[in-house]
Amino acid sequence: MRLVFLCGSLEPGRDGVGDYTRKLAGGLIAQGHSASVIAINDKYIQETDAALQHDHGKGVEVLRIPASMDWKAKALLAETYIKKNNPDWISLQYVSYAYQPKGMPLHMVQAFAGLLGKYRLQIMFHELWLGEKKNAALKARIYGFLQKKIVRSMLKKGKPQVIQTSIPLYQKILSNHGIKAGVLPIFSNISDLKLPYDTYAGEIPEWLVKDREDFVIGCNFGSFYQESWDLTSLLVPFAAACKKIGKRPLIYSIGKISAGEKEWKELAAVYPEITFLTVGACSQEMISYWLTYFTDFGIITTPAFIAGKSGSFMAFKAHGLYCFCKENDLEFDFGVQEIGFDKSLILIRSEADFYIPKRNSTTNQLDDTMKLFINSLNSSK
Structure with missing residues (x-):
């Protein structure tokens, strides 16, 4: 299977979701799949960087696009890269604050929605929106309302075949808002290396x-x-x-x-x-x-x-x-x-x-997650 992952940043050790995505891609490559990663809003670089990062003993091709670049230009760069790789699936690792400092990634959704809709799409919600807790502050509820609108717009335009999230609580919240999602547990970025x-x-x-x-x-x-x-x-x-x-x-x-x-x-x-x-x-x-x-x-x-x-x-x-x-x-x-x-x-x-x-x-968390991830993509065909 050929996959392209999208995330926010890919500075090793500085971005948890970026480390997670690289490790997942490296693990899939080790299993014989093709996987690469695009950081579409990388706040740790000033210029676009196509490089090889390593994880799970494998080189992972990455394209890092700086956060300072205009969103339309980012989408064009990403589309060119994706066309070259011709993936079976695109996987969007969604954390609203990774794409906009205040958690309102409207411009990202507007720029990338058309591109995402051209491919089979999986969205992984690492975070949802504010304002779900009982007696949440008015500001949090207002922010959450706007963040939900952005998510709904993304889902409507991107038409994902697979939606997943990391914990049952988030699955429940998504379900309450009419969004059917499966649970894909995360794994540790710090593996048990069994060092002497x-x-x-x-x-x-x-x-x-x-x-x-x-x-x-x-x-x-x-x-x-x-x-x-x-x-x-x-x-x-x-x-x-x-x-x-x-x-x-x-x-x-x-x-x-x-x-x-x-x-x-x-x-x-x-x-x-x-x-x-x-x-x-x-x-x-x-x-x-x-x-x-x-x-x-x-x-x-x-x-x-x-x-x-x-x-x-x-x-x-x-x-x-x-x-x-x-x-x-x-x-x-x-x-x-x-x-x-x-x-x-x-x-x-x-x-x-x-x-x-x-x-x-213990179990091998990465292997467990990869198995569930690939099975969920295969079962949606």
Whole structure:
């Protein structure tokens, strides 16, 4: 099968959906398909760049079109590239903010709708629109109304044969608005690389390597949203549980804390009985190494109903780690009880819910997603 993917940006390690798209394309190439990627609004470059990026051991042909270019010119460049590749399918990876800073990609839809309508089209909704939560602010509801109009226009003009989204909650919301979509789970951009222990042992703090068995270690990966969960209901029982079994509690942060860095640093003063460590931004290999050898559980401040779209959660899951999150507090004007939660999540409703988990079994997330993706395209023919 020949495929061309469209996404926002393709700067490695700087755009989650771009990394996801490249990895998916690389995996499909490894399976014998033809796949290339066009970044149609790349904010990390100033000039158009046709290059070869690598993932899954395969070279992936990419065309990166700068965000500064006029949308009509972008569409013309993309159309020329797509005609050359003659795909069986185009896959649009949709995040409204990837195509317009305020999440209103009207010009993108107007410029690309005609092109998309010429090919068999799959749309993957990584995000939807604002204003769906119960008692949402008026501004969010107005924004959401306009964002929905843009989505409906895109669907009407593009006529996609396959519509998918990452989590059951989004599937439910789309269904409520008359849009039939399947669920295509995302996979972790941080694969379990199964690295030998001595690969990076020299780069881990010496005291931690020496006394690893004395610690129980939790990990916060990426942003820390304290306003969503201040971790009190987790850290208090975590420290108490460690004391009871004669272990030392440690929480570390890895990756770029794009939000909540100040709040993260303040935790050490609030919980002096817990050791806090900031690893910071590092390679995918190093992150996989930490999750493999120096992590006992993950922590996410993302609400449970939307954990499935969190790259951090999927990275924990890919490494067999259970993940703590707070009791879900997202409310909607429709029933969500039947949606349920991922079995790798441990909801903290009270301090009594904490326990030190063992590692979980894992599956190859990328293989699972590719199989479902290709089957959904084949079944629509």
